[in-house]
Amino acid sequence: MQENIRQDKIIGSRRFSNYFWTLFLFIGGVSFLLAGLSSYLKINLLPFANPTELVFIPQGLVMVFYGALSLSFSIYILLTLFWDIGGGYNEYNKMESLVKIVRKGFPGKNREILLTYPLNNIKSIGIKISDGLNPKRIIYLCLKDERKIPLTPVQEPTSISNLEEEASDLAKFLDLKLENL
Template identity: 85%
Template sequence: MQKEIRQDKIVGSRRFSNYFWTFFLFIGGLSFLLAGISSYFKVNLLPFANPKELIFFPQGIIMTFYGTLSLSLSIYILITMFWDIGSGYNEYNKTENLVKIVRKGFPGKNREILLTYPLVNIRSIGIKISEGLNPKRIIYLCLKDERKIPLTPVQEPTTISDLEEEAADLAKFLNLQLENL
């Protein structure tokens, strides 16, 4: 039975990079916001600087704006980590002849995202590798109706050899062709 079902876990928004950016944006945003408020009230709210010497218009307003924006972004990332947006699994079931892609979305009536594809509708497993400033290394489920469903999570790119090995294992498990996109 175990050889007929394969399940790959997908890490969602609870990644190290999100924890890092949440902390960095929160500290930076709080510092900028306190500097902007200090320049308005002429009271030093930061122990390591003297922002009350800043002129409120335009420097204080800009620092307040950037601080508010940075804090808002850090809170948004924190909420997505709390809800674990994007986490889930891919299940390849040969006994039921189905591929299930399960992900968590934002709270609401469509919180659980479930995509199901019969194995007879799958043409191949595809790999797309693009290098450059924003490298992408993605494994796709290529359907017979020309749709391409991404199977890998959005994350830091893995090595090309690991991606190819994972795609080859999946293609072998499902008895499908492996193609380069």
């Protein structure tokens, strides 16, 4: 039974880079907000600087704005981490002759995203590799109606050899051809 079902876990927003940016934006946002408030209140709220010497309009006001903006972004990323946006799995089931792609979205009535495709509608497994400023290395599920469904998560690009090995294993498992897109 286990040789007829394959399940690949997909890491969503719970990546190291998102934890780093949440912390970085939070610390920066609080610092800017305190600096702006210090210039307004003329009370030093930061132990490592003296922002009371800043003129509130325009410098202090701009610092409050940047601080609030940075805190807003950090809260947004924190919520995507909490909800694990984009996380899920790909299930390839030969017994049911189905491919299921399951992902988590934002809270609401459509939080669970479930895409199902019968195996007889799948033409091939495709790989797209593009290098440059924004490199992309993606494995696609190519359907007979010319749609291409991405199977790999959005992340740092993996090595080409790992991507090719993963795609060839999947094509071999599903008994499909492998093509370069």
